[in-house]
Amino acid sequence: MPPGPRAVLVDDHEIVLEGLERALVREGIPVLASFRDAESAQEFLRGSEVELCVVDLRLGAESGTDLVRAIRSLRPQTRVAVLTSFEDRAAVAAAVDAGATGYFLKDASSGELCEGLRRVAGGQLVIDARLVSAVLGDRPRPLTESDVAILRLVAEGLSNREIGARLHLSPHTVKEYLSRTMRKLGTRTRAETAARAAQEGLLPPVL
Incomplete structure (x- = not known):
């Protein structure tokens, strides 16, 4: 072992x-x-x-x-x-x-x-x-600040590795955050997740 x-x-x-x-x-x-x-x-x-x-x-x-x-x-x-x-x-x-x-x-x-x-x-x-x-219940849960920060960078087209470098996280940790956010929003892809978050007002507009 x-x-x-x-x-x-x-x-x-x-x-x-x-x-x-x-x-x-x-x-x-x-x-x-x-x-x-x-x-x-x-x-x-x-x-x-x-x-x-x-x-x-x-x-x-x-x-x-x-x-x-x-x-x-x-x-x-x-x-x-x-x-x-x-x-x-x-x-x-x-x-x-x-x-x-x-x-x-x-x-x-x-x-x-x-x-x-x-x-x-x-x-x-x-x-x-x-x-x-x-x-993994169906009830909606709000996104955390980390979720939002990562989704903003996803919306900019950055990869997990690039997001991790920007936020001082490992690519694997970024992937975990994204997986958790997808469960919250009931989505399956990165693009769909960012779009759903913005549509539901969970992702603040970029100033």
Whole structure:
């Protein structure tokens, strides 16, 4: 088995952290650090290269979604997977907009979870089948500032690589943003997505 992605775990329950770390290490995914609060995790990430973060959406008084957003801002190359319970479907939908690309229920088997985490670290979107409706639901969601910035450059005819260079993102990250925006708008192509956003007033006019 190839070496797994270097991971950081965040959960406010110590016993959950210990069990999760044992499961990942057993499956060949090295755990660099585990944290029980968002602030400590962010401080670690400021000085460390990490391929994968696994975040519990319920972090006591803190917001797991806010942490996902902070991680994506601090480390755009780091993939973020969230762990949740079935009752947290609204929080999962929020995590989509925050930039997570892995969505797993806490009752998943360790084998399923670790296989999914490897795929997330490799750049894939992985969703527990029971959460698909929450993640890819039909309800409209507003575009983020990053979505709009990327769509403006798409409308100018720039490639993913050119957009990434302009916005200091990797081409793969640009592709992920575009894929997420297409899901929001129900479109299939880059041109259709930019046109739909402009038509619905979601893409401000270029001044």
